[in-house]
Amino acid sequence: MADQVKIHGFWYSPFTLRVVLTLKLKGIPYENIEEDRFNKSPQLLQYNPVHKKTPVLVHDGKPLRESMIIVEYIDEIWPQYPLLPVDPFERAQARFWVKYVDDIIPVVGALFRSGGDEERKNIIAKIWEHLKVVEEQCIDYEKKLFGGDTVNIVDIALGPTIKFLVTIEDIIEFKILQAEKFPHLHTWFDNFKNVPVIGENLPDHEKLIAFLKALIQK
Numbered sequence: 365m366a367d368q369v370k371i372h373g374f375w376y377s378p379f380t381l382r383v384v385l386t387l388k389l390k391g392i393p394y395e396n397i398e399e400d401r402f403n404k405s406p407q408l409l410q411y412n413p414v415h416k417k418t419p420v421l422v423h424d425g426k427p428l429r430e431s432m433i434i435v436e437y438i439d440e441i442w443p444q445y446p447l448l449p450v451d452p453f454e455r456a457q458a459r460f461w462v463k464y465v466d467d468i469i470p471v472v473g474a475l476f477r478s479g480g481d482e483e484r485k486n487i488i489a490k491i492w493e494h495l496k497v498v499e500e501q502c503i504d505y506e507k508k509l510f511g512g513d514t515v516n517i518v519d520i521a522l523g524p525t526i527k528f529l530v531t532i533e534d535i536i537e538f539k540i541l542q543a544e545k546f547p548h549l550h551t552w553f554d555n556f557k558n559v560p561v562i563g564e565n566l567p568d569h570e571k572l573i574a575f576l577k578a579l580i581q582k
Contacts, residue, residue: 367441369394372408373419374401376567376575378469378524379431380419386435386520388565390442401579432462435520447517458510458517461502465521468494472529475536476576488540491529495546498522503548508555515559523556531572535580 369387371394373380387394399408399418411420411427420427421434423441428434439447449455471490478484502518504510510518526541526549533540543550557563 367392368422368424370397370422371395371419372397372399372405372411372422374399376572376579377418378528381524381527381565381567382431382520383419383421383434383438385515385523385562385565386438386447388561389445389447389515390438391444392438392442402582432466432517432521435517439517445514447511447515447520449516461498461510461518462521464494464497464502465518465525469525472525472532475529476532476580478536484536484538488538491540492545495541495549499546499549503552505548509552509559515556515562519556523553523562526553526556527566531569531576534569534573535577 369392371380371383371387373383373396375398384396397405397407399405404416408418408420409416411422412418412429415429417429419431419434420429421437422428423437428437435447449458468491471487471494475484475487475491478487502510507513510516510522515523530541530553541550541553557566
């Protein structure tokens, strides 16, 4: 009997997108259960009673929570297209950068919710600090992606975060991921989007902008 895989998530969420891209890269069929941010399903609340958040992956009736824990679980269960490096040192390094990316997300979220110009300016400065670290310390200039020629776990962590960031750029009408400021990060994001499985499964840009604008007003 084939594995039963379900995702409870939000189509616009970078956290859900991490799980979706992982399953798509590995060719794992799944059932998508779209949750309502303002009216979460009883199943979601049952599967994640602690945080009551998405995404939740349900594999053969067993729920898993937290996006990057889910990604690692998928990588262990379905070894095709491995995302974590085999070498223990490289694997530890990858996990370090995944954690660093997770630290960026609340700052990007704060920009999404920001009000006045001064507050926005301070948040953008903090985001630039984080991106500068990724630009100078994390990216290997000789590689197209963090996994070299293939997507790895750091690409999966960072890609949806940057997608969300560049969408917010268009909403606030200010360029944050500036090519002259972050040339390598800018090139990496283009390479990431150009991986066919990735490009085909990123949310539509205009649809995402319209949705997030409506969400801000709510």
